[in-house]
Amino acid sequence: MQTETHDQTLTPNSPALLRKTGLVLARIHPLLAEQGIIPNEVQRQMLASHVKAMVWRSHSGESLPEVDLSLFEEISPLSLRLAEQVVAWLDKLAYEEAHLLSVHFEVAKENELSSLKGDI
Template identity: 60%
Template sequence: MQQAALTPESAEIIEQGATVTEKAIALLGEHGIYPDSLQQKMLATHIKAMAWRAYSGESLPELDMEMFDEISKLALSLAEQVCSWMDNLAYEEAHLLSVHFEVAKENELSPPKGESSCQ
């Protein structure tokens, strides 16, 4: 009996995306990076799309790698680690994912809501 082809909304793709997202958020937390709820939703959407590309072989559009010059080594390193948890991903996937990590990393540099950064 032949298995039906997966789609981006197949349970297997959604489950893999959710599992990797959970592990990624835990990994970020180990490094003091805590994405807020909106950042977590955006990260989950991105990782689910990565899970689909890993399965389908769909390629990314060509990227200008200079766009990622401001990404920290930590954010890129963590993104590379997360990408290694899936097979068949393009090298550029880690760069795209690192943007989410870098944005979440900036959370620690902002004062909590209601507090002024001026002393």
């Protein structure tokens, strides 16, 4: 899917959208770090991919497939609250987007718990 903006066709890989993705990620990492949540390299890559898709949906208006929110019952209130903050930084995103994003935060939050328990 492409969207026309100012006589320029935007795609998910357009420089303007990649810059926006970088800016959002630059805000996410300190937000998570304030809570002691430090994603590992693989988690950072997966988060970056999701944020890139979110930025695209924000610009294109593309909607998410239907999401069953009951699948997210085990997500901590902290992860969901942080994800809601991030989703609020972008326009035209569905409420469910925060639930999907919160999974990335929750998984990264488990890194600290695993290292404290000696699992890593």
